[in-house]
Amino acid sequence: MTAAVYAARKRLDAVLISKDLGGQPMWAGRIENYMGYQYIEGFELMSKFEEQVKQFPLEQKIGPQAISVIRIDGGFGVTTDGGEKFQAKAVIVASGKRPRQLGVPGEEQFKGKGVTYCSVCDGPVFSGQKVAVIGGGNAALEAIDDMVKIAEHVYVVSVTPFTGDQILVERVRAAGNMTEFLEHEVLSISGDKLVNGIEIRDLKSREKKKLDLSGIFVEIGLSPNSELVKGLAALNAQGEIVVNCRNETDVPGLFAAGDVTNVPEKQIVISAGEGAKAALQAHKYLQRL
Amino acid sequence: MAAKEVKVYSTPTCPWCRKAKQWLDANKIPYTDFNVAQDHAARDEMVKKSSQTAVPTIFIDGEIVVGFNEPVLKEKLGIK
Numbered sequence: 001m002t003a004a005v006y007a008a009r010k011r012l013d014a015v016l017i018s019k020d021l022g023g024q025p026m027w028a029g030r031i032e033n034y035m036g037y038q039y040i041e042g043f044e045l046m047s048k049f050e051e052q053v054k055q056f057p058l059e060q061k062i063g064p065q066a067i068s069v070i071r072i073d074g075g076f077g078v079t080t081d082g083g084e085k086f087q088a089k090a091v092i093v094a095s096g097k098r099p100r101q102l103g104v105p106g107e108e109q110f111k112g113k114g115v116t117y118c119s120v121c122d123g124p125v126f127s128g129q130k131v132a133v134i135g136g137g138n139a140a141l142e143a144i145d146d147m148v149k150i151a152e153h154v155y156v157v158s159v160t161p162f163t164g165d166q167i168l169v170e171r172v173r174a175a176g177n178m179t180e181f182l183e184h185e186v187l188s189i190s191g192d193k194l195v196n197g198i199e200i201r202d203l204k205s206r207e208k209k210k211l212d213l214s215g216i217f218v219e220i221g222l223s224p225n226s227e228l229v230k231g232l233a234a235l236n237a238q239g240e241i242v243v244n245c246r247n248e249t250d251v252p253g254l255f256a257a258g259d260v261t262n263v264p265e266k267q268i269v270i271s272a273g274e275g276a277k278a279a280l281q282a283h284k285y286l287q288r289l
Numbered sequence: 290m291a292a293k294e295v296k297v298y299s300t301p302t303c304p305w306c307r308k309a310k311q312w313l314d315a316n317k318i319p320y321t322d323f324n325v326a327q328d329h330a331a332r333d334e335m336v337k338k339s340s341q342t343a344v345p346t347i348f349i350d351g352e353i354v355v356g357f358n359e360p361v362l363k364e365k366l367g368i369k
Contacts, residue, residue, distance in 0.1 A: 020357070026304040043304040047311075063360035112343040112355065121303035124326030125342050150326075193340045215342070 001049045002272040003092045003257055006279035008056035012286065015086060016058060017078065019065040022046035023096045024222075024259065025268050027120055034268050045268070069093070069229050075253060089289060090282045093241060093256040094275055095225035097266070102134060102218055106189030110216075114195025119143035119217045128152050131215035132198055134186055138164035140219035141172060147217065148175035155211050157181045157200050181209075189216060224260045236262050247278035255282050293366060295320035296348040298335040302326075306345040309357040316368055320347075 001021065007014040025031070028042030037045065053060070064080035071077075075089040099117035101107060107115055116122040119133070123143070127150040133143045136158030145168060147154045154177060161182050162169045172178055187199040187208065195216055201208045224240045233249040233256070234242045241256040243249055243263065249256055257263075257278035258271035295313065297320050299306035313320050323331035325344065335346050339353045347354040349365045363369070 020305075022304070022308075026308075043307055046304075063358065112341045114342055116343065118303075121300060121305065122343055124300040124302065125332055125336075125344060127326065127329070127332075194336070194342065 001053050002275035003094055003279040003282075004053050004058055004060075004275075005056060006276050007092075007282070008053075008058040010279070010283045012279075012283060014058055015061060015088075016053065017061045017064060017066045017080060017086070018095075019063065021050045021053070021062060027118060028268075029120070031268065066095070066228055069232060069254065071232065071251070090253045090255065090285055092247075092275075092278045092282055093226070093229055093254070093260060094258045094271075094278070095228065095260045096271075097222035097224050097259045099218060100221045100223045102186055102220065104186050104188050106191065106195075107218075110189055110191050110195045113193065114191060114214055115189060115216045115218065117218050119146050119219070122215075123147055123217070124150060126151055126215035129215060130211075130213040131155070131217060132157055132211060132213055133217045133219060134158070135219035135221075136160050136162045136164065136182065137219070137221070138168065139221070140164065140217075141168035143217045143219045144172045144178060145175075148172055148177055151215070152177070154178045155181060155198075155213065157184050157186055157198070159183065159185050159203065184209075222259075226260050229254065229256075238262075246281045247274060248281065253282075253285060255285075292319065293350045294348075295366075297322045298325050298331060298344055298346040298348075300324065300326045300344050303344050305357040309345045309347060309362075312357065312359065312362070316366070318366060 004016040025042040025046050031040050031042055064082045066078050067081050068079045069076055069091055076091045078086040123146050130153045131147055131151045132155040133140050134157050141164040144154055181200055183203045184200045187201050190197045195214055198211050226235055226239050226241050233251050233254055236242050240262040241260055243256050243261045247255045247257050255278040257274040259266045263274055325332035336342055339346050343355055354361055
């Protein structure tokens, strides 16, 4: 969104294409490190970003998702999931990250049917039921902390011991309605119309176990939304788009900004700054053509 | 044309639920909001009718829209 504002202020003939406006900060509760606000909720901050974008006469395509960027004569071709095509002399990819998936049988089938990646949103739907939280980091521990208060029982499945903050570990252990399956992996998710169970395996003893439950919260980190430039631009081992300090990829005219890139530290203030920088660099690139 | 019946099944902590309701308000679409975090009968109805557990789930004259999807909502509500 920041790149869009900068592009609009440079009077570039630009279009903003995004599945939604807000991205990851929408899920953030308290934000206390975005300058200008001592405290703001992610939702409120993103609403303000959106208002700021809307005050500029910039074409917006909100809803369709860009799924591929290819090189064409004189620039780039961008295609959306709805099949819409755009042409541009320069492209800025600022597509962020998304929750990482388990990649086990049943996950795709039961997505939204018991399998969820947002405990903040969907957690309360499972009040009084048995659920599993997958993961052992801070995001998983926060999900466990939310769910022990509302679910009947919470199973925790993680391939590692808890890696998050000890204070959170102590808090969730004190709840009394949690069972830990640490150093266990998820083998499959089962169900009928909705999820009804999960099969796990002890990484040491190789012993398998089935748990009956109705909700599965997957909290195992994030994946960059870089598929749209795969094969076009260089990605690092994590799948992030490799950019230099000018937000240039290895393809002239293709820029990237924010969490989808290899820029160190994934923070709202950094992504916003990177978006501004990418738009200014794209403007300079267009002037040089 | 008679107004369509709109029901929103939401949780108070879900940002896209807030976004969806803000959007309906801004477009002056009357709707009934069910807080499925507290109203378990509404939750069960949502899950039974939509065969899924994500919020927001929006029923427009019985048609189901999951999540906040502005183009789809516009189409179903006849908003240009």
